[in-house]
């Protein structure tokens with residue numbers, strides 16, 4: 001697997017415990033629109049992702065991230 | 081002249097441009113649904129008369145106040161009132177100007193001197209509110225490449241201070257020492273860092289583990305700001321707050337506070353030992369671009385702050401009240417925000433907004449005012465009845481309060 005594919009798989013696995021509606025996860029899945037997460041869920045989820053990849057996702061970055069694909073891209077960039 | 085819009089005749093805007101109020105529709109509906117059940121609006125109560133720090137007349141009824149931030153009961157202190165009246169007579173009703181132009185009177189300086197004495201710190205800057213103190217200090221200290229690290233349960237004024245500046249903002253899970261440490265370690269070693277903490281978190285009344293957190297911040301080279309809004313005057317040997325109580329006040333770079341709680345008037349401040357602190361008076365926009373506090377307000381604040389230095393008996397009584405109310409409510413079967421009493425705030429957790437509002441109204445009808453708090457102000461989407469005690473509540477009043485909670489809780493079916 002490429003690094004990006006691995007990151008995508010890990011992100012997907014991290015989303016599952018928060019995926020109350022059982023939404024099918026793709027690059028285009030949106031956190032607010034499709035998963036219908038509120039701000040508390042987003043905060044908890046971001047903390048999990050930060051710990052999983054040992055990175056910091058600032059609130060400034062979070063404001064730009066709407067979809068799973070965008071999150072994977074952001075994590076990829078932060079890991080370097 | 082334009083015709084008043086009728087409910088069934090909505091205004092039509094050119095180009096089909098939407099009503100900017102449309103985004104509030106869900107909130108408007110939630111309120112209407114709640115009020116349609118006969119519930120009194122918990123967010124528009126009027127205090128018709130205020131008799132003392134602990135008693136007011138609401139809806140014509142004598143009501144015990146258990147939802148103010150008047151922790152030390154200073155609002156009716158005779159010396160405080162006399163100082164305010166004197167300043168009103170001698171300096172007039174307002175300054176009509178900014179602190180950096182015509183709005184610094186002798187009283188503002190005296191008030192800053194009182195704060196320096198109270199905290200034993202070198203510098204003090206008085207703002208028009210605590211909200212503005214957080215806005216100003218946080219937004220001005222951290223620049224674009226700096227990091228501000230905040231607790232997820234931070235007060236709105238801290239979030240807004242972050243939003244107003246252009247630093248990188250990092251949040252960590254509430255009061256989680258390990259989460260803070262991990263995030264600090266992940267930041268670039270050479271970046272400027274400001275960690276913003278609160279002594280007492282006002283929704284649940286829980287205290288921060290400042291001893292560990294401040295050490296971790298120092299190890300990471302971060303500056304530390306502690307908002308002690310809800311602990312000033314009450315917590316710590318000299319009432320300086322949680323940082324004093326946990327023995328780390330000397331390692332805290334900035335303390336932010338307010339006059340709207342224990343001090344008993346309105347206003348905000350920042351105190352610090354930083355040698356360059358005074359420059360902030362010129363660069364902090366919420367300090368520069370707003371009018372200064374009226375002379376009577378700074379005179380009441382100064383007098384109150386000086387009296388709070390000698391408030392150890394009152395502090396002891398307030399602790400007794402907090403312990404008794406916490407223990408009593410627990411014994412009655414209520415679910416509380418903290419396992420033990422940690423501050424003058426005791427949060428009673430309600431099953432949902434409807435029952436919380438019903439309980440709030442039952443308490444009020446039985447002569448007790450508490451704060452109803454609900455999302456998004458509360459953590460974890462909780463509905464809370466927040467009780468804040470006052471050093472002027474008598475033991476008799478605390479018994480009365482417990483009686484009212486029991487009666488109302490049973491009537492609403494919460495206990």
Ligand SMILES: Cc1ncc(COP(=O)(O)O)c(C=O)c1O
Pocket residue numbers: 209210211212214235237278282307309310337338339340346347348
């Ligand atoms: C933690 C905290 N900081 C700041 C403030 C703002 O204080 P003020 O009422 O002076 O604007 C408050 C009060 O609401 C608060 O609870």
